[in-house]
Amino acid sequence: MDAMDTPIDKKAVPDKRQKLEQPLSLDQRKAFRGEILHFIADPSVVVLEQSYEYFEDGILVVKDGFIEDLGHAKDLLKKLPDDIEITHYQNGLIMPGFIDTHVHYPQTEMIASYGEQLLEWLENYTFPMEREFSDKAHGLKVAEFFFTAVIKSRYHHRLSIRHRA
Secondary structure, eight states: OOGGGGGGGGSSSSOOOOOOOOOOOTOOOOEEEEEEEESSSSSSSOOOSSSSSEEEEEEEEEEETTEEEEEHHHHHHHHHHTEEEEEEEEEEEEEOOOOOOOGGGGGGGGGTTTOOOOHHHIIIIIIHHGGGGGGGHHHHHHHHHHHHHHHHHTGGOOOOOOOOO
């Protein structure tokens, strides 16, 4: 058995993710100030300049877990209550979170696993896991889990499946 065939102990892999900040509680109102870029339309449908909004000095107000207001700081600062907490990101860009909905079915069991440089990650985690699919029973078990999860998540309309004829 060479190093590539060695099973991976996921518990032994360190988690390098860090929690940057506590999430907002639902009864909290908070403002974030800085450069803000967000997307409002599909650039393949509208002119590029109409597909996004950019505020060089903007404020994003969040209340009860939802965006309450967004705009230029000079306009919103006049409306905000004096006691609202404003976190100012002077050297950062505030953008919406991105959700990557693509998935590799053979890698279902390693979703959210520790990440390294791409080549090392492929060699140390992906390729060994994908070799397990030479066992048909294993492949069927993972396939059942994967497609059950896809259907339950209601994201199956985004699923594209490629297969060999």
